Amino acid sequence: MEYVTKVGENAEVLLAGKLAFDKANVLMDELRSLENKGVKSIDFFCKDLEYISSAGIRAIIFAKQKIDRNVEMILRLHNVKPEVFEVFSMSGIEQYLEFID
Secondary structure (H helix, E strand, O other): OOOEEEOOOEEEEEEEEEEOHHHHHHHHHHHHOOOOOOOOEEEEEEEEEEEEOHHHHHHHHHHHHHOOOOOOOEEEEEOOOHHHHHHHHHHOOHHHOEEEO
16 A cells, blocks of 8 residues: 555554645545444644645545544544645635644
8 A cells, every 4th residue: 555554443644745636546545445444533644745636635535424434533634734734724624624733
């Protein structure tokens, strides 16, 4: 796997560079592999994430809504750069995510 580095009740995802359409599709496929596997939270480590497109945001929303519909999924985004946070803010979904410095 390219992004998901650990799976249990918690999954860890390392994001770096530019998360645009092509990489977002890879991320989405990996997140789909977590469906109904007992994952209750996902930590996205974003220290090296420079850019996120709407496709990248869609992958993160997928994680929140679809991995396990019977669980209130907790998503934590660590060390998000201000320019990346601005994209989340403009999309209006930052209130549904937990941002940790």
